[in-house]
Amino acid sequence: MMRRMMLAAAMLLGLGAAQADAQQRVVRWAASGDPNTLDPHSQNVGTVSMVLRQIYDPLIARGQQLQLEPGLALSWTQVEPTRWRFVLRQGVKFHEGEDFTSEDAVFSITRALQPTSNFGIFVDTIERAEAVDGFTMDIVTKVVDPILPNKLASVFMVSKSWSERHNATRPQNTRQREEMHTVRNTNGTGAFRMTAREPDVRTVLARNADWWGWREQGNVGNVTEIQFRPIASDATRVAALLSGEVDFVLDPPIQDLNRLRGAPNTRVLEGPEVRTLFIAMDTSRDELLYSDVRGRNPLRDLRVRQALYHAIDIAAIQRTIMRGQSVPTGTLFPEQVQGFAREEDVRLPFDAARARTLLAEAGYPNGFEITLDCSNNRYINDEQICQAIAAMWTRVGVRTRLNAMPLAPFFAKIQRDDTSIYMLGWGVPTLDGLYSFQSLLATRNGAQGDGIWNYGRYSNPQMDALVQRMKIQQGAERQAAMREALRLYREDVPHIPLHHQVIPWAMRTNLQMPHMANNEPQFRWVVVN
Amino acid sequence: MFAFIVSRLLQALPVMLVVSLISFAMFAYVGDPVAIMLGQDFTEAQRQALIAELGLDKPFFVQFASFLGNAAQGEFGLSYRLSRPVAELIAERAPATLELALCAAFIALAVGVPMGVYTGLYRNSWLSRFFLTFSLVGVSLPTFLIGILLILTFSVWLGWLPSFGRGEVVRLGWWSTGFLSWGGIKALILPAITLGLFQLTLIMRLVRSEMMEVLRTDYIKFARARGLPNRAVHFGHALKNTLVPVITIAGLQLGAIIAFAIVTETVFQWPGMGLLFIQSVGSADIPVMAAYLMMIALVFVTINLIVDLLYYAVDPRLRIGRGKGH
Numbered sequence: 136m137m138r139r140m141m142l143a144a145a146m147l148l149g150l151g152a153a154q155a156d157a158q159q160r161v162v163r164w165a166a167s168g169d170p171n172t173l174d175p176h177s178q179n180v181g182t183v184s185m186v187l188r189q190i191y192d193p194l195i196a197r198g199q200q201l202q203l204e205p206g207l208a209l210s211w212t213q214v215e216p217t218r219w220r221f222v223l224r225q226g227v228k229f230h231e232g233e234d235f236t237s238e239d240a241v242f243s244i245t246r247a248l249q250p251t252s253n254f255g256i257f258v259d260t261i262e263r264a265e266a267v268d269g270f271t272m273d274i275v276t277k278v279v280d281p282i283l284p285n286k287l288a289s290v291f292m293v294s295k296s297w298s299e300r301h302n303a304t305r306p307q308n309t310r311q312r313e314e315m316h317t318v319r320n321t322n323g324t325g326a327f328r329m330t331a332r333e334p335d336v337r338t339v340l341a342r343n344a345d346w347w348g349w350r351e352q353g354n355v356g357n358v359t360e361i362q363f364r365p366i367a368s369d370a371t372r373v374a375a376l377l378s379g380e381v382d383f384v385l386d387p388p389i390q391d392l393n394r395l396r397g398a399p400n401t402r403v404l405e406g407p408e409v410r411t412l413f414i415a416m417d418t419s420r421d422e423l424l425y426s427d428v429r430g431r432n433p434l435r436d437l438r439v440r441q442a443l444y445h446a447i448d449i450a451a452i453q454r455t456i457m458r459g460q461s462v463p464t465g466t467l468f469p470e471q472v473q474g475f476a477r478e479e480d481v482r483l484p485f486d487a488a489r490a491r492t493l494l495a496e497a498g499y500p501n502g503f504e505i506t507l508d509c510s511n512n513r514y515i516n517d518e519q520i521c522q523a524i525a526a527m528w529t530r531v532g533v534r535t536r537l538n539a540m541p542l543a544p545f546f547a548k549i550q551r552d553d554t555s556i557y558m559l560g561w562g563v564p565t566l567d568g569l570y571s572f573q574s575l576l577a578t579r580n581g582a583q584g585d586g587i588w589n590y591g592r593y594s595n596p597q598m599d600a601l602v603q604r605m606k607i608q609q610g611a612e613r614q615a616a617m618r619e620a621l622r623l624y625r626e627d628v629p630h631i632p633l634h635h636q637v638i639p640w641a642m643r644t645n646l647q648m649p650h651m652a653n654n655e656p657q658f659r660w661v662v663v664n
Numbered sequence: 665m666f667a668f669i670v671s672r673l674l675q676a677l678p679v680m681l682v683v684s685l686i687s688f689a690m691f692a693y694v695g696d697p698v699a700i701m702l703g704q705d706f707t708e709a710q711r712q713a714l715i716a717e718l719g720l721d722k723p724f725f726v727q728f729a730s731f732l733g734n735a736a737q738g739e740f741g742l743s744y745r746l747s748r749p750v751a752e753l754i755a756e757r758a759p760a761t762l763e764l765a766l767c768a769a770f771i772a773l774a775v776g777v778p779m780g781v782y783t784g785l786y787r788n789s790w791l792s793r794f795f796l797t798f799s800l801v802g803v804s805l806p807t808f809l810i811g812i813l814l815i816l817t818f819s820v821w822l823g824w825l826p827s828f829g830r831g832e833v834v835r836l837g838w839w840s841t842g843f844l845s846w847g848g849i850k851a852l853i854l855p856a857i858t859l860g861l862f863q864l865t866l867i868m869r870l871v872r873s874e875m876m877e878v879l880r881t882d883y884i885k886f887a888r889a890r891g892l893p894n895r896a897v898h899f900g901h902a903l904k905n906t907l908v909p910v911i912t913i914a915g916l917q918l919g920a921i922i923a924f925a926i927v928t929e930t931v932f933q934w935p936g937m938g939l940l941f942i943q944s945v946g947s948a949d950i951p952v953m954a955a956y957l958m959m960i961a962l963v964f965v966t967i968n969l970i971v972d973l974l975y976y977a978v979d980p981r982l983r984i985g986r987g988k989g990h
Contacts, residue, residue, distance in 0.1 A: 171745050171746055171747070171947075172746070172747050174747075177747075250710065250713065255710070307747050314742070314747060314748045314749060314752075315747065318746070318747045318748060319748075333935075334746055334748070335935055335939065335940070335943065336829070336830075336935045337829075364828070364829065364933070365933070366828050366933045367930055367933060367939070367942070367943070368808075368930055368931050368932075368933065370812050370815070370931075371812075371815060371827055371828050371931055371932065371933060372828075374812075374815045374816065374819055374820050374827045374828075375819075375827045375828050377820045378819040378820045378823055378827055379823070380819070380826060380827060380828070512946070541946065542946075543946065543947060543948040544948075547698075547948075550711075
């Protein structure tokens, strides 16, 4: 009797739960960081765009393999070398009801061009945008820009009238005393609309049933609500997943992956990230700032750079520090990036004896002393990687002092060129090689984007010429320039490449989602069972 | 009495000034907010413009003077990280920290005092020994480890309590409280224990030694000789006289609980001021850090003042001494 009653009660409960489940499919998502702002053109950082991408649409979207797909633009053509024409999607509405037209598209491009925008790199070649008719827009570029569509995949579309109504026609400005409306409010055209926002506590998104994309093929997601909660402490984030309080953790610590793989109801999804770690060196000063060599700069000698390269046992780093979660590389960017050439992805082999010989040939038989600058909270296990490299270099005679620090002082230091050798991780949001060559290897000459992250001040006229070619050429010629630049990169060793990061995502087993190499989950594809 | 308060307030002023100077000077070394605000792509001109916009190109003392002038009016500017007014951010986070601190202090007193009395009275019982061993754990284990052990036990293994956050909160005007919902109370338990454990053991050991001290005094012997029941002797006479130092310590520890909730708040993702501070440190958000440190200094100065006043009220010798002087 008792048992039967309990059974009945359980069935009732189960039924109730199943019914509720049919209507509500909630995904509780945790990550270590919270978006600092919700302004769509203010901060170009992953924690912001991973949330905004659910709410806002760009003109050109990216598919599961990051390939370009129609977003709010149905098609785009280069009608003249410096004029692109975009045919826009009709019948699209913003979450607050405004219609999306070419006026909004022009306005959004113009907003991203404002000096307070952090999205300059994506619109740097644009001279102006103009509406041709209600649903056609032209973009006029200052120079020929073959990769404009790649860049526009990172620029979100906002409503002109909404921005004007809320006095937010420019991205937020730190000088203002007042908080801008766009910092905590959104109005996109995307698959989800924000229903609650408490900074650093929670952000709740609800399914936008009217989204244009639900009618398109492939958008099979059935999530009705996303609850995003930042959890800064690694151990707590993992505990919350194990105890079932969250369903999806974007950045589980890699030392806990085995635990998560072994636990019931959780699984780990792994995939490559478009981010490459490398060592960059001061190849410009006559004397290094942080070394005991006086009167000359050993890093200007190719043999010394090669010696440091040969000294690194990348397989050991992959095995012990990254626990298999990395893709060792000999080139500047991974295969998802346009311009990648597998033949150029070859490392100088690990060979300590060869390293010592090269150092002796270069005139440093007893090695020298140097300080390696490194961040300790920016990339996966960054400090441990640097510790290992310092030990490996010391073993061949280059006595390396490690200077590891949090990202805030680290970036400040290297941006003052106050470094002799440092480790950096570089992501490629445009998925086009020019972005890397231009920022990291071009001579810093004051032009927009050229050499802005080249803190070793590497300068090679051959490389500069190739970068100029990549900027304007198209098709096979451009491909050849990239290939040539990658060959030069291998030959001249301006960097010592280490590995591409692999990013693990951890989730409850009832969640189905594609892994994204840009580390931005897309909930329009997420299925909850 | 009035002169006493005024003299105390005058002493507090230089303390606040020194704290603000030290904290402001310290921030010159925590890193460059400009680098973080600019992100991966920028031009040199944009960088210089932002530096000028934030006033970071001005000499140190000019920056400090303008900071002090604004701080005196409660104006701490806009957070670099969140682009929102600092005063508003801190006001938003204060309820979470204050509720957590109060609960922790309550646990520390409500459990620590009885445990202290018991161990003081029955020094050799096995329960006393257990309490003392337990208090060693509380003193010696670091807070973050205690927090993680509690999460592992009560959230992951038993699944009784949430591992992070404040649960459901109810808004009462500008105050948000977790006391009015079951989820909010459940979320409070683990962080409050974590935060209060150290104070609990401290109070227990303090009460114990004070009890043992007082029980040896003549007036207790006299009370026993008068034939008073044990209960009256222990609680009416002995405990009452141990409480003066306990109140002082508890008051000062409340300040410490508020100020050092940082670790507990980080472990439990508790959306209070400590978590705000830690996140601000990570991105060199100078306005928030400065405002937080100033506020903590103010809390300590205020609590010290109140404790001094309590002493004045409780200890008759102080009053007589001052009375003669005047």
